[in-house]
Each structure stands twice: as C-alpha cells, then as structure tokens.
Amino acid sequence: MPVPVPVLVPATETEFEAxxxxxxxxxxxxxDEFDGIIAxxxxxxxxxxxxxxxxxxxxxxxxxxxxxxxxxxxxKEIKEVKALAEKSEAVVKKFKYDMEILKLFxxxxxxxxxxxxxxxxxTEVKADAKEAEEACANSTDEAQAEDYxxxxxxxxxxxxxxxxxxxxxxxVTEVSEVPESPEVLEAPEVLEAPEALEECRPCLTSLxxxxxxxxxxxxxxxxxxLLSKGGIVDEFVSAYKAFMVKLKKIDPEFYxxxxxxxxxxxxxxxxxxxDKINSASGKAELAKTRREAVKALKxxxxxxxxxxxxxEALITAPVSEAPISVPVSDAPxxxxxxxxxxxxxxxxxxxxxxxxxxxxxxxxxAKVDLSEAGAKSGAKVDLSExxxxxxxxxxxxxxxxxxxxxxxxFVNEGGIISIKSGDDLxxxxxxxxxxxxxxxxxxxxNAFKNKGFHxxxxxxxxxxxxxxxxxxxxxxxxxxxxxxxxxxxxxxxxNLIILNLYVQSVLIAKNRGEATQGTAEEEEEEDEGVDLDTxxxxxxxxxxxxxxxxxxxxxxxxxxxxxxxxxxEYQGISVRKNELLSVQLAGNIGLYLKIPRLYxxxxxxxxxxxxxxxxxxxxxxxxxxxxxxxxxxxxxxIKNLYKVTHVKx
Amino acid sequence: xxxxxxxxxxVVKQDAHREYILYAFPFSQVDTLIKYPKSYDxxxxxxxxxxxxxxxxxxxxxxxQGILQCLESEKELSGAINKxxxxxxxxxxxxxxxxIRVSVTTxxxxxxxxxxxxxxxxxxxxxxxxxxxxAIVQKCFVTRGKGLKSLKSEDD
Numbered sequence: 001m002p003v004p005v006p007v008l009v010p011a012t013e014t015e016f017e018a019x020x021x022x023x024x025x026x027x028x029x030x031x032d033e034f035d036g037i038i039a040x041x042x043x044x045x046x047x048x049x050x051x052x053x054x055x056x057x058x059x060x061x062x063x064x065x066x067x068x069x070x071x072x073x074x075x076k077e078i079k080e081v082k083a084l085a086e087k088s089e090a091v092v093k094k095f096k097y098d099m100e101i102l103k104l105f106x107x108x109x110x111x112x113x114x115x116x117x118x119x120x121x122x123t124e125v126k127a128d129a130k131e132a133e134e135a136c137a138n139s140t141d142e143a144q145a146e147d148y149x150x151x152x153x154x155x156x157x158x159x160x161x162x163x164x165x166x167x168x169x170x171x172v173t174e175v176s177e178v179p180e181s182p183e184v185l186e187a188p189e190v191l192e193a194p195e196a197l198e199e200c201r202p203c204l205t206s207l208x209x210x211x212x213x214x215x216x217x218x219x220x221x222x223x224x225x226l227l228s229k230g231g232i233v234d235e236f237v238s239a240y241k242a243f244m245v246k247l248k249k250i251d252p253e254f255y256x257x258x259x260x261x262x263x264x265x266x267x268x269x270x271x272x273x274x275d276k277i278n279s280a281s282g283k284a285e286l287a288k289t290r291r292e293a294v295k296a297l298k299x300x301x302x303x304x305x306x307x308x309x310x311x312e313a314l315i316t317a318p319v320s321e322a323p324i325s326v327p328v329s330d331a332p333x334x335x336x337x338x339x340x341x342x343x344x345x346x347x348x349x350x351x352x353x354x355x356x357x358x359x360x361x362x363x364x365x366a367k368v369d370l371s372e373a374g375a376k377s378g379a380k381v382d383l384s385e386x387x388x389x390x391x392x393x394x395x396x397x398x399x400x401x402x403x404x405x406x407x408x409x410f411v412n413e414g415g416i417i418s419i420k421s422g423d424d425l426x427x428x429x430x431x432x433x434x435x436x437x438x439x440x441x442x443x444x445x446n447a448f449k450n451k452g453f454h455x456x457x458x459x460x461x462x463x464x465x466x467x468x469x470x471x472x473x474x475x476x477x478x479x480x481x482x483x484x485x486x487x488x489x490x491x492x493x494x495n496l497i498i499l500n501l502y503v504q505s506v507l508i509a510k511n512r513g514e515a516t517q518g519t520a521e522e523e524e525e526e527d528e529g530v531d532l533d534t535x536x537x538x539x540x541x542x543x544x545x546x547x548x549x550x551x552x553x554x555x556x557x558x559x560x561x562x563x564x565x566x567x568x569e570y571q572g573i574s575v576r577k578n579e580l581l582s583v584q585l586a587g588n589i590g591l592y593l594k595i596p597r598l599y600x601x602x603x604x605x606x607x608x609x610x611x612x613x614x615x616x617x618x619x620x621x622x623x624x625x626x627x628x629x630x631x632x633x634x635x636x637x638i639k640n641l642y643k644v645t646h647v648k649x
Numbered sequence: 650x651x652x653x654x655x656x657x658x659x660v661v662k663q664d665a666h667r668e669y670i671l672y673a674f675p676f677s678q679v680d681t682l683i684k685y686p687k688s689y690d691x692x693x694x695x696x697x698x699x700x701x702x703x704x705x706x707x708x709x710x711x712x713x714q715g716i717l718q719c720l721e722s723e724k725e726l727s728g729a730i731n732k733x734x735x736x737x738x739x740x741x742x743x744x745x746x747x748x749i750r751v752s753v754t755t756x757x758x759x760x761x762x763x764x765x766x767x768x769x770x771x772x773x774x775x776x777x778x779x780x781x782x783x784a785i786v787q788k789c790f791v792t793r794g795k796g797l798k799s800l801k802s803e804d805d
Contacts, residue, residue, distance in 0.1 A: 554668075555752030556650075558713055560706065560734060564698035566763045568689075568772045580772055583689050585682040585697055589705045591674040593654055593716065599667055 016061040019068040026075045027088045037095045044099070044106050051109040082600045082632070097241070104248055111252075215240065215263070218270035222277075222293070233270075236297045240266055243304040251311045269300055287511065431512060431528045435535050438501055442538075460494050492603065492630045495544045499637050502539040503644075509536060510644055545606045546613075550638050557594040563587055601635035603627060653716045674712070677705035690774040692799050698759060710734060717753065720745055730755070759796070766790040 024034050045060055071091055078084045219233045244262070248255040273293040280286040446461060509532045540548060564587040570578040603616040618627050651670065655662060659675035680701050686693075710730050717726050721743040733739035733755040740754045763769040766789045770776055782797060783790040 555740075555754060556717075557754045557756070559756045559758065560709055561758045561760060562698065562702050562706075563760045563762065564701070566694060566698075566761055566769055568769045570772055578772065580686065580689060582683055582685045583694075583772075585684075585694075585701055586679055587698055587702050588679045589677040589702055589709060591677075591709045591712070593672040593674070593713075595650060595654070595670045595672070597667070597669055 016065055019065040019072075023068045023072055026072055027092065029085065030088050030092045033092050034095070037092070037099055040099045041102070044102050048102070048106045048109060051106065051113040080598075080600060082635070100245065104245065108248075108252060215267055215270070218267050218274065222270050222274045232294050232297050236270075236301055239301045239304060243308060246308050247311060250308070254311060266300075269296070273297070431508060431532060434505075434508060435528075435531050438505065438535060438539075441501070442542075460491050491544070492627075492634075495547060496630060496633055496637070498539055498542045499547060499634060502536065502543065503637050503641050505532060505536045505539060506641060507644055509533065545608075546604045547601070547634060547638070549606065550601060551641065554596040556596070559590075559592040559594070561590040561592070563590065601631055601638055603631055650716060650719055653719050657712065674709075677702070677708065680705065688774045689772065691779055691797070692775075694761070694773065695759065695799055698761070706734060707731075717743060720751060 020038055024031055027034055041064070045057065048060070049057060075084065075087060075091070078087055215237060219237045222233050244255075244259075247262075273296055277286065277289045277293060280289045509529070512529070512532070540551065543551070564585055567584045569581040569584075571581060573579045604613050605616065606613050616627075618624055654660060654672045657672075657674060661673040663671040663673065682697060682701050684697070710727070714726050714730050717730070724743070726743065729741045733741055733753075734757050736755075736757065738754070738756055740752055742750050742752050744750055770780075770783075770790050779797060780790070782792070784793045785791070786793075
C-alpha cells in the first residue's frame with residue numbers, strides 16, 4: 001500500500017477569507033484599521049503578480065493565512081484585557097509596516113519589470129539581427145538569403161522597425177541603431193524572463209526576516225543587559241527600520257548595493273555592545289559600559305540620519321543646483337540613480353561643491369504624519385509620562401505654575417515637561433538636590449492639608465486644582481482635565497504624583513548603587529545613600545495600600561504542609577500518674593504551588609481590619625475614562641518599577 | 650510552568666484569584682509509626698514525625714524540581730530545593746535568562762494533631778515546660794499565631 005505523501009495545499013479563497021474574519025474578530029477595537037490593511041493587500045496583490053511572475057495568488061494567500069494563524073494563536077494565549085489591547089495594537093502596527101514594505105516592493109518590482117522589458121527587447125532585437133547577419137554571410141544562395149525573414153519579436157512590431165520584407169543588410173543596419181531613447185523604454189508589452197528576474201529580485205520575505213530575526217535577537221539580548229535603559233534599543237531598532245525603508249525609497253540603487261553591509265554593521269554594533277557589557281566585571285564597570293552602550297547607540301542613530309540626509313542631498317541636489325547640471329559624460333564614475341530614471345548617471349562626487357543642506361522634507365513630513373496618525377487613532381497620552389505643556393499652563397495660571405512644576409521635580413524640555421530621568425543623577429550633589437527638592441514638594445503638598453473647603457477623608461492634600469492648571473491628557477482625541485473639587489480623582493492624582501517620585505527615587509538609588517559599589521565613593525557618599533533609602537520609604541508610606549500591595553516583590557511560593565497525627569496508649573498506675581504504653585504516629589503531606597499572575601492595576605480599597613479588597617466603580621463615561629486613564633498610568637509606572645527591581649544586578 | 654504543573658495527575662487548579670493561581674497537589678500516602686517507649690518528649694515527637702514523612706518530602710522535592718526546571722534548565726536545582734525545604738521558611742532565586750530573576754519562597758509547616766490533646770500531650774515528658782505556650786480553645790490545647798518551636802533548638 002503506497003504511503004500517502006503530504007501535499008502542500010495552497011489556501012483557497014475561502015480559507016483566506018476565513019482567516020481574515022477570524023483575526024478581525026480577535027482584534028476588537030482595531031477592525032477598521034485591519035479592514036484598511038486587508039484592502040491595501042488586495043490592491044497590492046494583483047499589482048505584484050502582474051509585475052513579477054514569480055508570485056502566484058494562491059502562494060501569497062497561503063503565506064498570509066499562515067501568518068494570520070500564528071498571530072491568532074498568540075492572541076488566544078493572552079487572557080488579560082489590557083495586554084490583549086496592547087498586543088492587538090502591536091499586531092496592527094506590524095501589519096501596517098508590512099504593507100508599507102509590500103508597497104515599496106511592488107513599486108520596485110514594477111520598475112524592474114519595466115526596465116527588464118526594455119532590456120529584453122534590446123537583447124532579442126540584437127540577437128535576431130546577429131542571426132540574420134550570420135545567415136546572410138553564410139548563405140551562398142542569394143535567393144535563399146532573400147527568402148530569409150528573421151522572426152521579429154512582438155514588441156518590435158510596435159516600434160519603428162523595418163518591415164520584415166526589407167533587405168537583410170538594411171534591416172541589420174537599422175536594427176543595430178535602435179535608439180536607446182525614452183520612447184524605447186515605453187515598450188508596451190511585458191516580456192517574461194523569470195530566471196533573470198529571479199536573480200535580481202530582492203525577496204520581500206527575506207527582507208522581513210532579516211528585519212525581524214537577526215537584528216531583533218541581537219537587540220533583545222542587548223536590551224536585557226541594559227535593564228532600565230533598554231528603551232534606547234527599541235528606539236534604535238525602530239530608527240533602523242525607518243532608516244532602511246527611507247533609504248530604499250530615496251535611493252534604491254544604493255540600498256541594493258549596501259543593504260547586506262548595513263545589516264551586518266547594525267548587527268555587529270549591537271553584538272559589540274552586548275559583548276562589552278557581558279565582559280564587564282564589577283558593578284561600577286558594568287554601569288559604565290552600559291552608559292557607553294547607550295551613547296554608542298545614540299551615535300549610530302545620528303549616523304543613520306546623516307546617511308539618509310547625505311543620500312537625499314545627492315539625489316535631490318542634481319535637479320535643483322547648477323553644479324549638477326555639468327555634462328554627465330565628463331564626470332568620473334560614481335553611479336547614482338536619479339528619481340526620474342534608473343539609468344546610472346556619473347557624478348563627480350569628490351569634486352562636488354558643498355551642497356546646501358537639504359530642507360529635510362522627509363523628516364518634517366514624517367513628523368506631520370506621526371502627529372496626524374496619533375490624532376486619528378486617538379492615541380492616549382500616558383499620565384505616567386506626566387507630560388505637561390508649560391506654555392498653556394502659564395497662560396492659565398501664571399508664573400506660580402512654573403514654580404510648582406519645578407518644585408515637583410519636572411524638567412522643561414522644549415516646552416514639554418517631564419520628570420527628570422534618574423539615569424544621570426549619580427554624583428552626591430545631584431542626589432542631594434533631588435532629595436531636597438522632593439522633600440520640599442512633600443512639605444508644600446502637606447500645606448494643602450486641612451485648609452480651604454476640601455478636606456479629604458484620608459486627609460490627602462488637595463492637588464486637583466493645581467494639576468488642572470498644567471496637566472492635560474487626551475482621551476480618544478478629546479482633551480480631558482480633571483474636574484475641580486473632584487475629591488475622588490484628587491486622591492488618585494496625588495498617588496500618581498507620589499508614585500512617579502517614588503519610581504524616580506528607586507531608579508536613582510539603584511543606578512547610584514551600581515555605579516558606586518566597590519569604589520571609594522561608596523563610603524564617602526554613604527549618607528546620600530541612606531537619605532535616598534529613607535526618602536524611598538517615606539514616599540512608599542504615602543502611597544495608597546492598593547498600590548503598595550503591588551510593589552511588594554512577588555514570586556513563586558511552594559508550601560509543604562506536614563500533617564502528623566499523634567495518639568498514645570497508657571494505663572493508670574495511680575490516681576495522679578499514667579504509664580505510657582505506646583505512641584502512634586500517622587502522617588501525610590499536602591503540597592501547594594502558588595504562581596503569581598502579572599495583573600494590571602485596578603483601583604480598590606483594602607479594608608485595614610481584614611485586608612478584604614473591594615474594587616471601585618464609578619458612574620458616568622467621563623469618570624470612567626479618567627479612572628481608566630489613571631489606572632493605566634499607575635500600572636505603567638509600576639511595571640517600569642518592576643523592570644528596575646526584578647533584575648539580577 | 651503552568652503547563653507542567655497542570656500535567657501532574659490529580660492536581661487541583663484554583664485560578665479564581667486575581668493575583669495568583671494555586672495548584673493543590675494530591676496528598677501523599679499515609680505513613681504510620683508505632684513505638685513503645687518508656688517516655689516520650691516533644692522533640693522526639695517532631696523528629697519522628699519529620700523522619701516518618703522524609704521519603705514523601707523527597708518525592709515532592711523531585712516533583713517541584715521538575716516544575717521549576719522548566720524555568721531554568723541550565724542550573725541543577727535539586728540541591729537548592731532540598732536545602733530550602735530543610736528549613737521552615739526559605740527563599741532562593743532562579744533566572745529565566747541572565748537578567749530576569751524569579752524568587753521562589755518555600756515554606757514547610759508541621760501540623761500536629763491528636764484525638765484528645767489534654768490526654769495525649771500530657772503524656773509527653775516535657776509537657777510542663779511547653780504547656781505555658783499553648784492556648785486552650787474549647788478544651789483543646791492549640792497554638793495561636795506562631796507555632797511551637799523545638800525546645801532543643803531554643804536551648805541552642
């Protein structure tokens with residue numbers, strides 16, 4: 001009996017549609033965006049198939065269906081609502097990015113197909129002409145030579161070529177002088193040359209694989225070692241992706257020639273930093289290499305930006321600037337493709353005068369796109385970042401707000417205020433300044449206790465009115481500010497401020513500890529270390545019990561309960577005494593394993609007498625939105641803290 | 650880890666709680682011991698109880714090792730687990746990767762029960778010493794809050 005051979009069955013349209021519907025249902029809140037992605041795919045697919053015969057509809061759909069199923073399985077494993085939403089957003093973002101890549105690839109394939117058509121036409125014409133010439137030369141019979149009619153490619157029929165009935169000599173002469181003019185480039189028929197196309201076609205899947213696997217794995221490893229500064233790696237990878245896409249767009253030739261080298265360079269940079277950190281011995285050296293790695297990554301990102309600008313300058317300058325209009329044939333060879341055609345144009349790069357800095361239309365466009373995209377998608381501004389618009393705040397409440405903002409330890413960076421990162425606060429003077437500033441803020445906040453008309457039930461300072469003056473956040477595109485006199489929000493806003501300060505204090509303490517451990521500074525700055533620890537404890541004490549309960553380190557707990565039953569047999573030997581005859585023991589063990597869940601923060605009250613927890617519910621859409629926003633902000637801050645505290649070093 | 654724990658036969662999974670998942674493994678088999686001593690004291694009772702269940706503790710330790718080993722495959726955990734369960738309360742750490750740490754807290758409780766505590770416990774030779782630390786609830790000797798400590802270890 002023959003063994004059945006497994007056959008790869010391409011996805012049918014039904015399977016494709018089913019996979020689309022299944023994934024669409026698994027992405028609640030992103031249906032419209034997902035529909036847009038599918039619509040884009042459906043538009044791009046026939047274009048790609050037409051431009052490149054390598055692609056078959058069924059094969060493309062199969063790949064997509066496989067990708068969808070993988071994502072679907074990942075989504076199914078996520079139980080938390082919040083995590084699901086974050087994952088869905090990431091999935092949609094990735095698909096959008098894939099569509100962008102696909103679009104670029106389609107455009108490239110179309111351009112290549114067009115260029116190939118011309119090359120094919122030229123080659124075939126030349127081959128036929130040569131054949132005809134040989135036939136004529138070898139022929140001894142003139143009549144035979146006259147009867148010989150070379151096959152003319154179909155594409156030639158539309159060109160201005162001699163008729164087949166013309167004399168061979170004349171035909172040969174005419175054909176050899178087929179002008180390489182733009183008119184020829186517009187040959188209407190596409191000639192298929194699968195083998196040739198196969199060689200020069202950069203594969204979409206390989207590009208995506210390189211982007212997602214090699215670089216990502218290197219980035220992930222480095223990120224793990226960078227701990228709290230790991231965000232720079234994410235930033236670096238996204239900058240790298242944007243760089244590659246942009247480079248491919250503005251200068252495909254350069255991209256094609258240097259793609260592999262660039263990928264290797266990026267990968268090597270990441271690996272190099274990883275090795276440096278890994279080989280560091282001692283905490284002080286470790287902290288130092290980490291800081292150096294961050295600097296190196298930033299420098300690499302600057303290099304990428306500069307390279308893109310350089311290429312843009314080379315591409316755009318010849319069109320607009322006089323020096324580039326130098327006759328092309330006079331220049332040494334450095335092939336550069338122009339936007340108008342893919343023909344190599346020789347430009348004297350060493351002799352080029354200093355080109356004016358391009359106005360960087362790409363960069364400004366990108367910014368506009370980002371903000372527009374953010375506004376359209378209703379991106380939420382996270383309160384944990386605590387971004388404050390200073391100018392608006394000053395317009396509302398005058399100079400006092402500025403002083404308040406400063407006292408709260410925020411830093412003004414280009415009109416946007418955020419809590420200063422604790423990464424750089426390492427020396428004793430800065431740490432002392434930070435501690436005194438936080439203490440001053442706490443004493444000022446305390447001044448708002450028991451004053452005015454508001455007196456919270458837990459005697460929490462009334463910070464709501466202050467926050468309203470300088471803190472705004474967007475919920476689905478709408479600007480929301482906390483309502484005045486809202487004691488409920490006041491309590492949580494106050495907790496949010498304290499939590500942010502606490503996270504910063506812990507971060508500073510940890511970084512400082514890493515940097516100074518084992519050095520002479522450790523003993524000298526012992527006081528600062530103790531002050532910082534005390535500040536952390538003070539801030540932690542001020543937090544709401546529900547937040548505090550999440551800050552305790554949780555791990556796996558294993559309990560073995562040994563139950564032993566004990567019995568004795570005895571006999572009375574007198575009124576007051578018994579004699580022991582035997583003891584019997586029996587026992588067994590109960591084993592319990594407690595695995596913590598990574599859950600999102602939710603506002604709740606904890607009963608101090610019995611530790612019972614009860615969730616807080618509020619009425620009204622506005623209140624609910626604010627509540628969710630505060631919850632997510634507190635949750636984000638706590639997760640940031642986990643990244644710092646739940647690590648090895 | 651959840652999968653490995655769930656795969657154990659007879660395990661009861663309680664995932665109603667928001668903060669953690671609790672797995673209750675099936676009880677070990679009941680071991681018995683009969684002795685005919687002239688006299689008996691609390692320390693000997695605790696030692697005999699522990700010795701009686703030592704084999705079951707080792708079986709459980711192996712089971713725990715199998716579950717934890719899926720988190721960290723490189724390092725051998727049997728030594729750490731055995732050491733941890735030789736104490737009442739202990740904690741050690743395992744590493745998911747070179748950076749991420751998971752702390753494991755182990756707890757070993759010894760529960761002593763009897764039919765009629767005034768009769769059985771009073772047969773112990775050192776009852777006069779430790780009876781001061783017992784409370785009486787519904788005519789039974791019990792401990793409230795912290796448990797009894799071995800008298801020998803207290804002396805040390």
